[in-house]
Each structure stands twice: as C-alpha cells, then as structure tokens.
Amino acid sequence: MRTFTKLVLLASTMVAPSVAAAQSGDVPLIERAKLFGNPTKAIGRISPDGKWISYTQPRDGVMNVYVAPVGDPDNAKPLTNERERPVRSYFWSPDSKQILFIQDKGGDENFLLYGVDVATGKQTTLTPFTKTRAQLVGSSNKHKDRVLVGLNNRDAKWHDVYSLNLKTGKLTLVQKNDGYAGFLADNDLKLRMALKSRDDGGTDYYRITNGKIEAKPFATVGLDDSLTTSPAGFNADGSILYWIDSRGRNTAALIAQNVASGEQTVIGESPKADIGSVLTNPKTLAVEAYQAEYLTPEWTPVDKEIGATLDWLKYKLGATPVVQARTDADDKWIVTADKVTEPATVYLFDRKAGTLTKLYTGRPDLVGAPLVPMHPVEIKARDGLALPSYLTLPANADANRDGKPDHPVPMVLVVHGGPWGRDGYGYDPYSQWLANRGYAVLQVNFRASTGFGKDFLAAGNLQWGKKMQDDLTDSVAWAVSNGITTADKVAILGGSYGGYATLAGLTFTPETYACGVDIVGPSNLFTLLGTIPPYWESFKQQFYQRMGNPTTEDGKALLKAASPLTFADRIKKPLLIGQGANDPRVNKRESDQIVEAMKAKGIPVTYVLFPDEGHGFARPANNIAFNAVAENFLQTCLGGRAEPIGDGLKGSTIQVLQGADIVNGLKQSMASK
Template identity: 60%
Template sequence: MTSSVSASVSTVRAFGPSLLTLASLALAATLSQNAIAAAAVKASVETPLIARSALFGNPVKSGAQLSPDGQWLSWMAPVNGVMNVWVAPADKPEAAKSITESKDRPIPGHFWSGNSQQVLFVKDNAGDENFHLYGVDIKTGAQRDYTPFDKVRVRPTGFSTRRVDEILVGINNRDPRWHDVHLLNLKTGELKLVMQADGYAGFQADNDLNLRLALRPNAAGGMDFFKVQDGKVEDKPYLSTNLENSSTSPLGFTHDGKTLYWMDSRESDTTAVIAEDVASGKRTVLAQDARADLGDTLRDPASGVVQAYAVEYLNSEWKFLDKALKADFDWLQKQLGKGEVYVASRTRNDDKWIVGIDPVSKVAATYLYDRKAKKLQALYVARPELQGAPLVDMHGVEIKARDGLILPSYLTLPKDADKNGDGKADKPVPMVLFVHGGPWARDGHGYNGYHQWLANRGYAVLAVNFRASTGFGKKFLNAGNKQWGLAMHNDLLDAVDWAVKQGVTTKDKVAIMGGSYGGYAALAGVAFTPTTFACAVDIVGPSNLETLLSTIPPYWEAGRKQMYSRMGDPTTEEGKAILRAASPLYKADQIVRPLLIGQGANDPRVKQAESDQIVQAMQAKKIPVTYVLYPDEGHGFNKPNNRIGFNAVAEAFLGQCLGGRVEPLGETVRQSTAQVVTGAEHVPGLEAAAKK
C-alpha cells in the first residue's frame, strides 16, 4: 500500500487525557493562536520560513532522460501548471518543447523507445491507477494511446536493444487479475498476444523479447519460477521460494541471454546479487552485504552486464565491479562535491550520462556528462526557489527496540535545535514521527521535502524503519509478520522513547503522521495508545484491515496469499481475529487526541470507505475529527494544488497541537479541490479558508 505521499507520503498542547467537547476544542484552538504567533515570530528571527509552494509545488524540471542514440534530451516540466514531457536536441537543451498536453493530471514520468523515435509514458485518470500506455512521435508530435481499454492497467514487461520498434506489455483486459503478455509494435500500435497469464504473477524476457521465465505464487507464500521454452511454460518449477525468502527475484538477463541475474536471500539473511549461468545452472555470488539487502545495480547498456551495485543501510554506497565505472564516479564526486552521485540515464554506447547530486541540505542539480571529454554541462536545478533556503541535513541513527532488534532510522532536526549540524539535539523541541508507507517499503537517506518542511516549522522529524520494512534482511522483514498494531507499533513507541532519552523531544510533544501504512500507524497511534501522541495526521490510511483486504485491486491477486500470511488470513476465524484486533476502527471510541484525515476519493488501494467508517465511528461517539476529501485524487495527492492545500491544513493542525510555526492558509485550500467533510472548526482558519 505504499503511498505517493511518498510515498511513496507520512505533542504539545496535548488536549489532555479526557475527551474534549467540540466547544472546548474550538475554544482551545482560539486561545492557542497568540502563543503560536509569538513562537513563530521568535523563531523566524533565526530561521526564515520556507514557502510550502517551494517545497511541494511543481519542480521547474525533473526526471531528465537521454534517448538511447544520444540525440535527444527529455525531462518533465509544467505546461500551464501541469507536469508534461519536454524534448530537446541533446546539443541544444535551450530549444526544448513540450510534446504532451495533459491538462488535468500530471504525467508521472516517461521513458524512451529503443528506436529513439518515441517518448513513452503511462497515465491514469484522477488517481484510479488504471494506467494507459501512451507514445509520442518526437518528429510528428502525434500521440497514441497504445492500450485504449477501460478499467485496465498496463504493465511494461520487456525491452530490447535489438528489436527497437517493439516492447512487451502486460495487459489485464481479459481478466483483471492477470496481465497477459502482448508484443506491442510502437510504430503501428499493433498488439499481438504472446502468452496468457492465468495464475502467473509475471514473466522475465530476454533482450530478444523472448519470455524465458514465468513466476507463479505458491501456497508457501513465495514464488515458483518456471523456465519457458519455445513459448511454453515447463510443468515443474526449477526454483521455489517460501514466505521467508520471498525477496528472492530475478533481475534480468545479459543481452546475450547467457546469464540471468538474481536478487537471492535463500542462502543468507540479506539478499545477494547472484549470476546464474543459464546453460549449466551454476550460480556465482557477485556481491553481498550483511547489513542490507542488495538489488539496485548499474548494468552496461550495451551488454546488460552488472557493473556496480548499491548497498543502502543508513546511507547509500555504490560498490564497483567495473574499474572504469568507478573512475567515472570518483571524478564526478570530486567535481560535484558532497552528496550522493547518481546516474539517471545512459546512452546505448555509454558515451553520455544524465547525472545528479543529492547533498540533502542543498538544492539538488542535474547535469549532462560527456564521458569521453570528461565534461559536465549543467542542465537544471529542480527547485531553484530553494537555493539559499535554510535546508537541514538528515542523520542516520540506530535505535534498539525492546526485544533488541536494531531499527535503522533517520533524524532531521531544526536549525535552532542543532546549530553545529552534528545530528545531536542542542535542546528538546516538538517532534513529528513520520511513518513510511508499505509497510513493505523503507525510509532512506536523501533530500525529503516533508522532513525539510517540518524541520523548518520547528519540529524534529524521526523516520523509523520498523520491523516489516524491506531492505534489511529477511529476519527483519519477517519479524513483522502478523504484527500490525503489535510489535510493529511497539517499534514506533520505542523510537519515541529513544528520542525523549536523547533529548530530541519531550514525551508530551510528539505527533504521528504518515501516508498509506503510515496513515494506519497514525490511526493505531491514537486508537491503541490514546495518550502517547499529542495528535495524528492520517493520509490514505486503512482503518479496518478486514475491509482493506476485501477491497484490494483485482490485479493484486498474485500477492494475496503473501498479504494474508503477513497480515492475517480473513478466510479463517483465527485470521479474522488477528485483523480485527489490529484494526483501529474497533477502538475508535478510545481516541482522545486531535486527528486529521486526508483521503483521495478514487484510491484503489485504500478505499474512501476506510476513512469514512472511522470518521463515522468517531462522530457516533461525538469525538472530534477533521476529515478532508479530494474527489480527483487516489492513493496520495499528486496534483500540486492538492498537495500544497492539504499540507497547509496539516501545518495549521500541527501548529495548534505542537506550537510550531505556521505559514498562513491563505488561498491554498480554495485553490485545491478539498472537500472538508467534517471538523473544519478544529483547525485554526480552516472554516474561513474552505469557503469557496
């Protein structure tokens, strides 16, 4: 359920252990304004306020790519306030022109066809995640919908450096549960069925677009892997995993089809990068790290051979198998300075790269790198409004849970609470526990707009990789099985205790906030431990795990068994009991702290009903709650006006609760599509700001 609140987006004036009436809550909001304003004036003398629009509005440019032949540059940039695709000759970036014209919803990203003649992108409708695949001919400007089907989600499946006019795509138009593989001709738009996918979670193709491997979920909660010969799936799997080793998966073939790379955890706790000789079956460990799972690799664009791999524990570290590639990275690091160097795109003959640097506390920049000439050309700074802004660093920390499990986490401190930037708090400040989605995902090190925003408002921000998070080995992942609301929740509580002991914050000044699973964690925080958190912000979080599992999208069918194994099986009485006990809905009557809920009406993962039902349960008990609904959003807020608008509401809400600085709501709510379903009176200024 990873959110785009990214994701994917996500305390003080505690209103006391007893339930406030609506009238007293409104009075508390009014009385708090003078204190909040005074605190904001005092803090602003030291640290300028960063505008929400600079953090959460559209970037000037983002997502640069090179065409495979190196002749073209492309990136995302706004057209009339909506993110679209722009293309320019590689030697004339200033001549860029928009080639798409989305008017209603941002295009999330794009990629190039192998023939360098089309730019491809996927786009849904109002957040419903029924993604269509589109292509634009860069010479004629003609746009084509390659998958013009209703209620269908396309899945790009295979690409080739040889069959450059074709790609493989999975389409679930025959059966919404399974993505049948089709060969798509990018020039004619013809779709030819290659293989029906009944029961198969996916397929692995080689560089000639031949299906070579089929994946099917098994009763053990893992996958069976079958070889595919001459278009037919073999009867027996040649490799199988169970729930414990479910992170094992193929990474792809070399272009000659002779080697298949794997991310494999069957023989170790963390995943290793494995090279399998297809002919002999011999498997060789290329890389492994006891601290973290591997899997992110850099591969030669001409041969598909793995050249480098990333280890991400507290920070991301690239390790090199190719000496020439290491020399490039060393040179780039020297030129670009402090921060993580990353490669976003490479030409087919590998002479040009798109590279970037993420210094976390400074504005990230993107460059065109000519490898032969050893020349860097600045392309853009994504958010120039943040140049010179008081951004702060993010610090990796290890937190020990009550059972001894080490939780890799990230702490961001306000400037006035960490004046020397060493990651040690100079004084306690209010804190927001910002919980990631998934839960089978992870927080990582790097620039994070939400951390910067909250720290600038005066809050410490703590992001915890609780058990069940991915990336830290199978023991860490599986320690979260059937622990929603139990050990997973305790990890968050233990992290709060750590922050209090470290002098980061005080026990009465902690809010909990997050999206998707993070939204669930926020609901669980105020329902299961009613007085631990001063307030909570839930963004697209489920309140009832039974109804969540009964309404998952049909194309999640392949993962259903694994979800049941990790959460609780709703087809059994035991499983139902586990799910019910972990559902905040059934303890909604215990909520005594302020709660803000944001929801997209078209969310296919966490349906609107998940928010509706807990709001209704609270209203039935006359418990205050603020609920903001967005009719044109899905699992998170992708439209910038909606993102800015909800964060403006959250900022006012947190300011009242924690006493941090607040940028006025202004027109942000009216400029969004927000519908304040209930509780506008509980957030300072929201009633007036929401009037259209």
C-alpha cells in the same frame, strides 16, 4: 501500500506569538509552494541514440514532457499536453523516435500507455482499453521497434503479455495468463520465465521453452525469501541470469547464474543491507556496479572503469552520484547527486570529454533556503532489534548541525508506507518542511521494512499493531530520553501503512501522541483485504501470511484486534484524515468508517477529501492544500510555526467533510474558495 493523525478542541486557540517567535529564531519560513509546487524541471532523460534531452516541466501549470536537441538543451519543445494530472512516469522508446508515458484518471491506477512521436508531436493511445492497467514487461536494445506489455483487459486479475509494434501500434498476443504473477523476458523479447504465487506466500519460477511454460518449477522461494528474492534480468545474449537473492543467507546478494550449467556466482553482498540498485551496461546488460544502503547509499563497482567513473563523479558532484539515464553508446549519461541540504541539480555527463554540463536545478527557489541535514541513527527496540532511522532537526535547535539538539523541540514521527518499503537517506521535502516549522522529524525503519534482510522483514509477520507499532513507540521513548523532544509534544504522521500506524498510535497508545495526521490509511484490516485491487490477486497470499488470513477464524480475530476501528472510542487526541476518493488500494470506506465511529462517540475529527485523487495526492495543488491544512493543524497541537492557509487551497478540489472549524483558518479559506 505506501504516507501521513486531542479530544480537547484547541482550534480556536492560536499559539502565542512569543512562543512561535522563540521557536523560529532567525530562520526564514520556506513557503509551501517552493517545497510542494511544481519544480521548474524534473525527470531528466537522454534518448538511447544520444540525440535528445528530455525532462518534465510545467505547461499551463501541469508537468508535461519537453524534448530538446542534446546540443541545445534550452531549445525545448513540449511533447505532451496533459491538462489535469502530471506526467509522473515516462521513458524513451528503444528506437528514440517516441516518448512513452503512462497516465491514469483521477488516481484510479488504471494506467494506460501512450506514445508521442518526437518528429511530428502526434500522440497515440497504445493501449486503448477501459478499466485496464498496462505494464511494461520487456524492452530490448536489439529489437528497437517493439516492446512487450502486460494487459489485464481480458481478466482484471491477470496480465496477458502482448508484443506492441511501436510503428503501427499493433498488439499481438504472446502469452495468455491464467494465474501467473508475472513474466521475465530476455533481450530478444522472448519470455524465458513465469512466476507463480504459492499458497504459503512464496513463489515458484518456471522456465518457458519455445513459448511453453514447463510443468515443474526450476526454482522455489518460500515466504521468508519472497520479498527479498527475485530475478533481476538477463545479460544481452541471455547466457547469464541475474538474481537479487536471499536464499541461504539473510541479506539479499547479487548473484549471476549461468543459464546452461546452473552455476551461481555471488557478485556482491552486504552484511547489513540487501543489494538494491544496480548499474548495467546498456550494450551487454552486464552488471557493472551495485548499491546497498543500510544508513547511507554507496556504490560498489564490479567494473574497474565504471568504478573510476563513479569515484570521479562523486568528487565532482560532492555526493554519491545518481545515474538517471545512459545512451546505447554509453558515451553520455544524465546524472545528479543528493546533497540533502541543496536542491538537486541535473547534469549531462560526456564520458569521452570528461565534462559535466549543467542542465537544470529542479527547484531553484530553494537555492540558499535554510535546508537542514538528515542524520542517520540506530534506535534499539525493546527486544534489542536495531532500527535504522533518520533524524532531522530544526536549524535553530542544532546550531552546529551535529544531530544533537541544543534543547528539546516538538517532534513529528513520520511513518513510511508499505509497510514493505523503507525510509532512506536523502533530501525529503516533508522532513525539510516540518523542520522549518520548528519540529524535529524522526523517520524509523520499523520491523517489516525492506532493505535490511529477510530476518528484519519477517520479524514483522503478523505484527501489525503489535511489535511493528512497538518499534514506533520505542522510538518516541528514545527521542524523549535523548532530549530531542518532550513526551507531551509528539505527533505521528504517515500515509498508507503510515496512516494505519497513525490510527493505531492514537488507539493502541493514546497517551503517546499529542495528535495525528493520517493520509489514505486503513482503519479496518478485514475490509482492507476485501477491497484490494483485482490485479493484486497474485500477492493476496503474501498479505494473508504477513497480516492475517481473513478466511480463517483465527485470522479474523487477529485482524480485528489489529484494526484501529475496533478501538476508535479510545481516541483522545486531535486527528486529521486526508483521503483520495478514487483510491484503489485503501478504499475511501477505510476513512469513512473511522470518521463515522468517531462522530458516533462525539470525538472530534477533521476529514478532508479530494474527489480527483487516489492513493496519495498527485496534483501539486491538492498536495499543497492538504499540507496547508496539516501544518495549521500541527501548529495548534504542537505549537510550531505555520504559514497561514490563506490562498493555499486555490486550484485544489479539496472538500472538508468534517471538522473545518478545528483547524485554524480552514473554515474561512474554504468559504473564500
């Protein structure tokens, strides 16, 4: 689950102009649309044969895939024609003849796979089923005319594996799935491994020989290692199996296992962070570099030539390079770098010529905008656990950009989703937006966040609303004691788990926050676990072991005590809730329940619904609309700046089910809409 929550009604009280002016200084207001509207271009790729450049850009206001010859990247033609939801994920077919992309309907996450012929523009629905979620299981640089896909059209809980002929569209069953969490294929598109969840929340790994799954597992991973250990793929000839593996250590290392002998070699590890990203050679599929991120990301080369290339790119780009795509011949790359205070620019890197050719800047309207740095910090929790965190300060509150405020300012604690995810270093539109509005922004990797070793992750087991929430409370205390903010000027905002943390903050520690913004956050953990999507069946025991087991009396009591709904009457501060009507992860009922409980107690709340969204807001018009409401809501309780809602609801499907009169300008804007 992955993002954003006063009984005192202050909606009719505008922030005094003198206060807003003092907080703004001479810093221009960055328009919402420039941060959250469509970029000019995004998701740059290059075809495996090196002949085509691709990217997404607006077509009639919706992000679609465009393709151009590599020698003439400005001469692009539109290839997809999505009219409602943006194309958010696409990739090239191995033979470079098609663009493959996935799309759902209204955020229901039933993603189907589509293919578009580059030469003719013909689009084909490659998985023509209803109530089906397609997954890519395997692709190959050897067999370019087909891929392996997983389909749960037979049984919603399990994905059967099919071979998909990209020329004809024919689907051929490879492996019927009767209870396996997933499969791993090699470069010959042969299934070599099956993964099965255990009752203890761990995973068993089974070899597949001649198409048959062996009866006994060859490897077993327990609960503590289950989120930090997984196979990372085979090399091209299938003789080496790579693992990201925390077994026998705390942080996950990158390991190469000789398939024939079983011998394992540690390629790389970090004492503070799990190995995350890896670069693999497009021909041999051998690992050439790996990356671990504790506070900031850094590449460690395995191959000397790749190491020299990455060093050169870092020097030329001015920051750690991000490699977005490579050709089969490995002669051309698509690269960018995250400088935090500049919009990302994407380049074509010609390795033989040693040249970088600019392809596009994703958000040119932000060039020269008053973007501010992100500062990595470590915060100590009450039990001594170090919490890797990030602090972003308003430009006028940190004149020398050293990460130490010149004076206290209102603060927004932004809580990431998951909870088994993390915040990382880099440009973040929400941090920039809130800082520009006059708020310090604190992002905390609380216990249970991933990327910092299994001990850090396991410290969050059965700690929803307890130690996980304490980490956030302690981080607010840290910010107050360090003069970043004052105790009466802190808001909490987050989505999915972050939405839960928002509700928990307003119920379990109601004096800590001045207000909260909850996006698609669960309010009742018991009903949450009862409505998880069927295709998450294999992960159910993970939820039970790490959250609480709803099938036992002790588990039920634990979940009830950790559910904000149980204590809704404790809410004293203003709350804004945003929800997608079609959310398959956090059902709309989660928001409905807390709103109904608050209404029954006469507690004010603003409830915003988007009928064409799911778990978060994919359509920019909806995202802009919600953020228009959110920043005017925050202005009322924290006193920062806000761009008036105005026509910020234009093009959105936003519905205000409750509390329109609580947010400045919302009732009027809804009436004009």
